[in-house]
Amino acid sequence: MKLVIENLNAGYDADVVLQDLSLSVEAGEFLSLLGPSGCGKSTLLKTIAGIVPAAKGSVFLDGQDITHLPIHKRGTTVLFQDIRLFPHRSVVENVAFPLKMQGVPKGERLHRAEELLEKVQLAGYGNRRPSELSGGQQQRVALARALAAKPKLLLLDEPFSALDENLREDMRTLVLQLKEEFHMTVILVTHDREEALSMSDRVALMFEGSLIQCSTPRQVYSHPASRQAADYFGNCVYIPGKVEGGRFTASGICFETDAADGSYDLMLRPGCLDTETEGEYPVQVERVSFRGSDLQVSFRASDGTLWKKTCPAGADWRPGDRMKAGLQIGEPVLFLRNY
Ligand SMILES: Nc1ncnc2c1ncn2[C@@H]1O[C@H](COP(=O)(O)OP(=O)(O)OP(=O)(O)O)[C@@H](O)[C@H]1O
Ligand SMILES: [Mg+2]
Known part of the structure; x- marks a missing residue:
C-alpha cells in the first residue's frame, strides 16, 4: 500500500511535535525512520495509525484520505517496543485477538493464529502463557499478533531494541521475509544506524519534528544533506x-x-x-x-x-x-x- 503524508502537523495539547511533514512511501517499500530521541518518530507512527490526531495536513493510503478515520479502519498496525501481550491469555489467544475483534469465528481464528505462530517459528507454543516464554519469543508472538490483522502497512517502533544481537538478527531476517510474503509496506523506527542502513530501501532522517533527508542508505551515508545529517551517522x-x-x-x-x-x-x-x-x-x-x-x-x-x-x-x-x-x-x- 502506498502511503502519502502531506504537510502533517501533530502533537500533544499545545505542543506541536510534527511540523509540516511530508513523506511518500511506495507500496512494498521498507523505510527506516531514524533521529535523536524526542524528535517525533513515535509520534509520526502514532499519527499514521490514528492514535495521535493530526492537527493539520493529510495522510493517504493508496489514494484514500485516512486522516480522520478511526484506528481500526485504517489497515495499519503498530508494533511497539513494550509488547503488551495479554498476560492471562494463552499465546494462541493473544495472536488470535485481532481476529476476534474482526468477528472471525473461534475455530477459524485459532487455526489462523496457529499458522502465524508457525511463521514466527513458535509452532507448539500456543498453549503457554506469555510469562512462560523468553523475551525474544514474546517479541515474535507480538509480531504474529500484529500480522493477524493482515496489515498492509506495518509500523514497527523499535521492536527489537530489548533483544540481544543474535536474536535481533533473527528478527530482522524474519521481518524481511514476512514483508515479502504478506506484501506489506513497512516503516521501522530504530536507533540502530546499521540496522536501518542494512534493512531498508530508504532511510528517513528526522530532527525536531521535520524530515531532513530521505534517500537510499548509500546516499544518506555518503551524501548527507547537511552537517547534522552527516554527524548523525558519526x-x-x-x-x-x-x-x-x-x-x-x-x-x-x-x-x-x-x-x-x-x-x-x-x-x-x-x-x-x-x-x-x-x-x-x-x-x-x-x-x-x-x-x-x-x-x-x-x-x-x-x-x-x-x-x-x-x-x-x-x-x-x-x-x-x-x-x-x-x-x-x-x-x-x-x-x-x-x-
Ligand atoms: N503522550 C504525550 N504527551 C505529551 N508529550 C508527549 C507525549 N508523547 C511524546 N511527547 C513529546 O513529544 C516529543 C516527541 O516524542 P516521540 O515519542 O515522538 O519521540 P521519539 O522520536 O519517538 O523519541 P525516542 O527515540 O526517545 O522514542 C517529545 O518531546 C516528547 O516529550
Ligand atoms: Mg519513540
Whole structure:
C-alpha cells in the first residue's frame, strides 16, 4: 500500500511535535525512520495509525484520505517496543485477538493464529502463557499478533531494541521475509544506524519534528544533506579547505568543484582512507583496539584529522607506525564553513 503524508502537523495539547511533514512511501517499500530521541518518530507512527490526531495536513493510503478515520479502519498496525501481550491469555489467544475483534469465528481464528505462530517459528507454543516464554519469543508472538490483522502497512517502533544481537538478527531476517510474503509496506523506527542502513530501501532522517533527508542508505551515508545529517551517522572526518575559482584545495588535496568561492569542510568517511596502497596522505597510527572479529585503528593525519578505521583482525598495526595512505574521495561532499 502506498502511503502519502502531506504537510502533517501533530502533537500533544499545545505542543506541536510534527511540523509540516511530508513523506511518500511506495507500496512494498521498507523505510527506516531514524533521529535523536524526542524528535517525533513515535509520534509520526502514532499519527499514521490514528492514535495521535493530526492537527493539520493529510495522510493517504493508496489514494484514500485516512486522516480522520478511526484506528481500526485504517489497515495499519503498530508494533511497539513494550509488547503488551495479554498476560492471562494463552499465546494462541493473544495472536488470535485481532481476529476476534474482526468477528472471525473461534475455530477459524485459532487455526489462523496457529499458522502465524508457525511463521514466527513458535509452532507448539500456543498453549503457554506469555510469562512462560523468553523475551525474544514474546517479541515474535507480538509480531504474529500484529500480522493477524493482515496489515498492509506495518509500523514497527523499535521492536527489537530489548533483544540481544543474535536474536535481533533473527528478527530482522524474519521481518524481511514476512514483508515479502504478506506484501506489506513497512516503516521501522530504530536507533540502530546499521540496522536501518542494512534493512531498508530508504532511510528517513528526522530532527525536531521535520524530515531532513530521505534517500537510499548509500546516499544518506555518503551524501548527507547537511552537517547534522552527516554527524548523525558519526565517524565523519572533516578536512578544512578553500574553494577558489572552481578548485577545492586543502593540504595535500585538490580537485575541481562547482561550489562557489569560500571556506569549506570536505566531509569524508573512514572508508575513504586507503591504507592498503601507498598514496600522498601521511598518517601515523595512534591507537589500536582489538574487537574480536576486527581491529579499530586510529590514524592521525599530518593535517591533524583523526581517522578511526576498521581493519582486519590480523592486520599488524602498532602505535607509532607511519605511512603515506591514499585518499579515495569519490564524489566529494563539501559543507560551507560558517563559524
Ligand atoms: N503522550 C504525550 N504527551 C505529551 N508529550 C508527549 C507525549 N508523547 C511524546 N511527547 C513529546 O513529544 C516529543 C516527541 O516524542 P516521540 O515519542 O515522538 O519521540 P521519539 O522520536 O519517538 O523519541 P525516542 O527515540 O526517545 O522514542 C517529545 O518531546 C516528547 O516529550
Ligand atoms: Mg519513540
